[in-house]
Amino acid sequence: MKFLCLLSVLVLASCKFGGSVNVSSDLELKQVKERILLKDKVTLVKVPAGAYSAVIDFDKGLLQKRKLELTLSKDGKKVVEADFKIPKDIKIPDYNGSIAVSAAQSGQGYDFLGNVKTVETSSDLRQSTRSCTYHTRAVRCKEECTKNPDGSRSCNRVCKNILVEHRGHQFYEYRLVTKVQNVDIKLSLPEGGAEVAEFKGQETGTYENVISSGICR
Secondary structure (H helix, E strand, O other): OOOOOOOOOOOOOEEEEEEEEEEOOOEEEEEEEEOOOOOOEEEEEEEOOEEEEEEEEEEOOOOOOOEEEEEEEEOOEEEEEEEEEOOOOOOOOOOOEEEEEOHHHHOOOOEEEEEEEEEEEEOOOEEEEEEEEEEEEEEEEEEEEEEOOOOOEEEEEEEEEEEEEEEEEEEEEEEEEEEEEEEEEEEEOOOOOOEEEEEEEEEEEEEEEEEEEOOOO
């Protein structure tokens, strides 16, 4: 199973999520033709009604502007890649929740409403071992010499207490958590107009929830 983003599709700075889109009415979406520092050049792409494979990417804006990036493909060929801006005063939900952005705010000609739902189930307690590192103190000595004015050498034995790293193994107990994330995004005409497209996607993955761990040795 595919390992998921650690919390949910909406939690991290950026996280992609695959699924499908059903377009019920022809769309016109703005696609960035050339990215420029102050103002991007865009082109208008017409998307006929039908079924498409899709990828969404929520970007919380740590590196770029906050946005939802929607990429539609048909028969293995990209049809459009459209950005929906997300204003800073609109909360992107963590883990579970919804987000609503109007057409005026998104920069596209459509409102969008997104919902994410995450369900986790845990296994019985399991046991295993894993590699680890630990440190000990040790005295290390070496001879240090200096050259005297008459050309002779003076040497002294210098010892230091240093930290030494070792590789070892560690016993630990954990529960294997299975996470199922569902995302639903609807596009509609502005100000409560008709729904024109809907994205649905689901991702499943697992991670270890460590309950306790022993000494590394």
